[in-house]
Amino acid sequence: MATESYEAAIKGLNDLLSTKADLGNVAAAKIKALTAELKELDSDNSDAIQRIKTGFTQFKTEKYLKNSALFNDLAKGQSPKFLVFACSDSRVCPSHILNFGPGEAFVVRNIANMVPPFDQKRHSGVGAAVEYAVVHLKVENILVIGHSCCGGIKGLMNIEDDAAPTQSDFIENWVKIGASARNKIKEEHKDLSYDDQCNKCEKEAVNVSLGNLLSYPFVRAAVVKNTLAIRGGHYNFVKGTFDLWELDFKTTPAFAFS
Amino acid sequence: MAFTLGGRVRRLVSATSIHQNGCLHKLQQIGSDRFQLGEAKAIRLLPRRTNMVQELGIREEFMDPNRETETSYDFLDEMRHRFLKFKRQKYLPEIEKFQALAIAQSPKVMVIGCADSRVCPSYVLGFQPGEAFTIRNVANLVTPVQNGPTETNSALEFAVTTLQVENIIVMGHSNCGGIAALMSHQNHQGQHSSLVERWVMNGKAAKLRTQLASSHLSFDEQCRNCEKESIKDSVMNLITYSWIRDRVKRGEVKIHGCYYNLSDCSLEKWRLSSDKTNYGFYISDREIWS
Numbered sequence: 001m002a003t004e005s006y007e008a009a010i011k012g013l014n015d016l017l018s019t020k021a022d023l024g025n026v027a028a029a030k031i032k033a034l035t036a037e038l039k040e041l042d043s044d045n046s047d048a049i050q051r052i053k054t055g056f057t058q059f060k061t062e063k064y065l066k067n068s069a070l071f072n073d074l075a076k077g078q079s080p081k082f083l084v085f086a087c088s089d090s091r092v093c094p095s096h097i098l099n100f101g102p103g104e105a106f107v108v109r110n111i112a113n114m115v116p117p118f119d120q121k122r123h124s125g126v127g128a129a130v131e132y133a134v135v136h137l138k139v140e141n142i143l144v145i146g147h148s149c150c151g152g153i154k155g156l157m158n159i160e161d162d163a164a165p166t167q168s169d170f171i172e173n174w175v176k177i178g179a180s181a182r183n184k185i186k187e188e189h190k191d192l193s194y195d196d197q198c199n200k201c202e203k204e205a206v207n208v209s210l211g212n213l214l215s216y217p218f219v220r221a222a223v224v225k226n227t228l229a230i231r232g233g234h235y236n237f238v239k240g241t242f243d244l245w246e247l248d249f250k251t252t253p254a255f256a257f258s
Numbered sequence: 259m260a261f262t263l264g265g266r267v268r269r270l271v272s273a274t275s276i277h278q279n280g281c282l283h284k285l286q287q288i289g290s291d292r293f294q295l296g297e298a299k300a301i302r303l304l305p306r307r308t309n310m311v312q313e314l315g316i317r318e319e320f321m322d323p324n325r326e327t328e329t330s331y332d333f334l335d336e337m338r339h340r341f342l343k344f345k346r347q348k349y350l351p352e353i354e355k356f357q358a359l360a361i362a363q364s365p366k367v368m369v370i371g372c373a374d375s376r377v378c379p380s381y382v383l384g385f386q387p388g389e390a391f392t393i394r395n396v397a398n399l400v401t402p403v404q405n406g407p408t409e410t411n412s413a414l415e416f417a418v419t420t421l422q423v424e425n426i427i428v429m430g431h432s433n434c435g436g437i438a439a440l441m442s443h444q445n446h447q448g449q450h451s452s453l454v455e456r457w458v459m460n461g462k463a464a465k466l467r468t469q470l471a472s473s474h475l476s477f478d479e480q481c482r483n484c485e486k487e488s489i490k491d492s493v494m495n496l497i498t499y500s501w502i503r504d505r506v507k508r509g510e511v512k513i514h515g516c517y518y519n520l521s522d523c524s525l526e527k528w529r530l531s532s533d534k535t536n537y538g539f540y541i542s543d544r545e546i547w548s
Contacts, residue, residue: 046425046512047366048366048367048424048425048512049425049514051367051384051389052367052383052384052427052516053547054384055382055383055384055385056382056383056384056525056547057547058384059381059382059383059384060523063381064523065523071520071523074376074520075432075433075520075521077433078374078375078376078435080375088391088392088393088413088416088417089363089391090363090365090385090387090388090389090390090391090392091359091360091363091387091388092387093378093380093385093387093392094378095378095380095381096344096348096380096386096387097341097344098337098340098341098344099340099341099343099344100340100375100378101381102375102376102377102378102381103375103376104375105375106373106374106375107373107375107378107394108373108394108395109392109393109394109413110393110395110409110410110412110413111409111412111413111416114409116409120453123408123409124408124453124456124457125395125396125399125408125409125410125457126395126409127453127456127457128395128396128436128453128454128456128457128458129373129395129396130453131452131453131454132373132396132435132436132454133373136435136454141333148360149360151416151420152416170407170408170411170412170414170415171412171415171416173407173412174407174409174412174413175412229333231333233337237349237356237359237360238357238360240345240349240350240356242337242341244334244337
């Protein structure tokens, strides 16, 4: 058994150290390192890893192997019809709440599902995703989905004023993209409770993101050509509801003065 | 050119008509900048996806309420159907769990995955609502702290410092369009012409290593290698953030990389180990699940 060989090894070590006591420190250091190593190896079979192993196996047996035609096609390429912006919150995965299957939606997830305005230099991560989806994949719909109890929006509402020094390294700078939403809610709904204000801000921040999408030239071109639709959504998991609205983008007819 | 674009599907008009007095008039161009209103025709508005406007006869016929409407793709209907399926099959059967989640989330795992439609981490790794805080960007890249703020590192900060996740998984995949763009991008010195190129160049180090080691392989095989090298780089970049590094050293956070191969449905997995003797970190313990 394992313990027998372990006992024998320990005995051998003890015998050695009884004759060479000065090796004691060396032995102690090595045993500490060994213990740590074994601890790490053991913890790799931690809950999380077991969880994803089970999850992956279930995915393979229940979905991949049962739909081999679909997955063979997908292995060659993707042609999703949707670009979805959703929050990184663990409770709002679009694959669950809107039942998107593999190949259906190109999904970007970040804090508070924000889309920053078009910038050649900053925020290239989101810019790259929008460009790839609209120009290369030619998606037909963009959906920005906010949700209830959003920590990012709470953080945005809690920022005292725009000039205050940031408390965190990156989070505040990121959620400040929605600053105009916060300002609007604070002005127009002063009388509402904090929770109600946050709820309104979640939806208003989606509108800010929708507006920012139009600052991307390729998005504007596709919307004008009518090959792309932009919509906002809000998932309320407290009530179990989903709101959906459209961006009404209008230029009126020009009157020619001559 | 004058046009009216209605956001709602039902009010869509074509580029050569205007809506006036309850009916649509064709705008006829009679000079370089002159238009006049032509005859009124009722037109049927088809939804955005088909991008067509079909003329269906005179106004009286169109306004007839008994007229049969053709079935057409209805976006609102599709979304409603999708959400209600989730509600029926998942939300209502597990309502207590969702109510508890509504109060607070406490995921143990954070996943950084690719935005690719085929590799949703919840779908492939089986995460249920509440289990995994998920970041998805093009080519699942994590930039080092010295490159400044990105959407990804702000989410990292929230997950590690506020939610206190215990595991971070960087999940890459085969046939990644972002990595293919990285590998085929020629001009490193000059102006990056597109946003995609600017972003994927964050994986430059992985590309150089791949080209050094496997320039004899086909472009596709090189891309496969680069995808894996990029995951390893992203994992190592996580450690550049002090609040992650400290927690890894204290054993509070474990970092893993994994590579999902779409063609054969296999998952290759690595672990980030810390070298206690010289406070370094290295990638180890490669496993393959298939």
